[in-house]
Amino acid sequence: MSEQLHDISVSEMDLTMQEFVKLIRATKSQFGTKIPEMVQNYTKTVKGQINNSAVTHAYELIKKILKADYVNDSDGEKIYFDEHHWVKLMYGSSGQQEAHLFPIAQKDMISLIALMVNATDSRVIITTHSPYILTSSNILLYSEKVENNYRGEEKPVIPRSIRLSYHKFAAYKVENAADSLTSLMDENSHMISTDYIDKVSEITNNELVIR
Template sequence: MEEKIHITDFLVIKNAELEIKQINVLIGPQANGKSVIAKLLYFFQGISTEFLKGIRSQLSKRELDKAIIDKFESYFPKYAWDGTGFSIVYTINDIQIEIHGQAKNKTKTKLSLKYSEELKKLYTAKKRIFLEKINDNQLEEEPLRGRGASEASIYRQHILVPLRTSKYSDFFSDPIFIPASRSFFANLQKNIFTFLSSNVDIDPFLTDFGSFYERAKALFKEDIFIRNSNDKQLIKNLYKAAEKVINGEYEYKDKQDWIISTKGKRTNLANASSGQQESLPMLIVLCVLPILKNPNLPKAQALTFIEEPEAHLFPSAQSLIVSIITELSSTFDLKFFITSHSPYILSALNNCILGSEVLGKNEKSTERFQQINNGSGAPLDFEKVSAYTIMDGKTINIIDSEYKMIGAEMLDEVSDHFQDVMNNLLNME
């Protein structure tokens, strides 16, 4: 599969070109555009949802285009880019989607949307098929189910499943965005009615994640799903790793989130540590991904985006997060896009890459790798990793193909800085 994005002069990004692989890392200082790139990718991957809605609602192409532009403006408010010119081109296999901004004056930008002719034809054809199937169903003398149920069944059988098992499956998939500021949900649980009545605009990325998070909580540690899974032991291993990160067990009781310590003490998430508040929503979603993976739609694998997985966590806990990600990627062929400030994330990923190299040469088992790596994680194929940083608004590839490492120079620079300071101080004695 080929997937890439090219961004020119959008917000803080001057020129960014990224190739998307199975594990993708974007690392660097704060406020340099990492989140912008991740959110743009999420937006483009989510355009398929608008196509599916348009098919079901029989929207014209003009109406579909407006829905896509409206979604873009909800993710990236006009005030941030009005009066500027920019270009964003997203490609996935044979499909290309472009959004261009043409500056009319210093305060006005006109947006234009373009996408592949093949996608236009596919949209028209699927609209026609759906309408024909709906009309055929209405002509039946005794429908087996109500109209709503029949329509849902027709949509799934003749539209959704065929698209997600076709050559377009990579495009018609559902991305997940795990944003930063996840502690928002810890405080929301007790104040949701006050919050909802306040008419405050909510970040759409938090809204998207919140909806998914609520569903994930209902599935977390649900026995029936674990029993029916072919990967029971792996799911249990994920739970154990998550419990190590939050230093306790998670419990959802009385419509509240609780963490139970190893000594049995119950702490409401709203009163938990900042590390627990930031990591728990992310961990719950990651742990239920194997349950949500649909065996009937094997090709429909979208990216799971994670902003700052290291937030408020000790380095050993950051390593556990990487272990969870690599196990999910290795076992279920899941894809991830990570934005981070932490060199420890790079170091943990490099260990997994080295594990793949050593295991291949010495035929050691994955179990041996996990014994060395705190009982978790999986070797990671170097060729399935992409890694970038951003400098002066431009992306820089930090893959070292010679030594098969990511961010080697960045890690050396961080280490050298602290070493230089220490040496200078020692020389002053």
């Protein structure tokens, strides 16, 4: 999208999209030519040190999601499948990840978001109707509860860097009424209600049958 900004009339967009385009324009100059260069600026500690472990992990997850590598050179942004095969990013971008990303890629995307949230002490808001996104979040929430109480010497199943803290996590459902907001968090399990996830899966399956 950053390559197409000169063709975009911002005044014709809604306010949210206008702010998004302004953000892209303001931050584009900060991007490096490759993924590690782009990520490292956002993983610096308070003292300005780069979190190399987070950079490496993020790079691995991004390549796993893309099934390719990203390069931004003088010819624009590209997705490289190998040394000789690539496609312009503008032709490979995807919106609505729930609809267009394979479930495993959705899981990896949640791991990537969790990694960056923990590495940068950031806050993220995600709107979704995907049971895969909800379930993937639950796994990271559950691992925080279980593995923090485990003191064995074996390697943890879920790395600490991508675990989600129940005390810093919230999930809500928005009902038909604009002012109706209901928490989905289970205080006992420290996870998103599995009953609600099952309901989302059922609704999704019914929609597929109808179509």
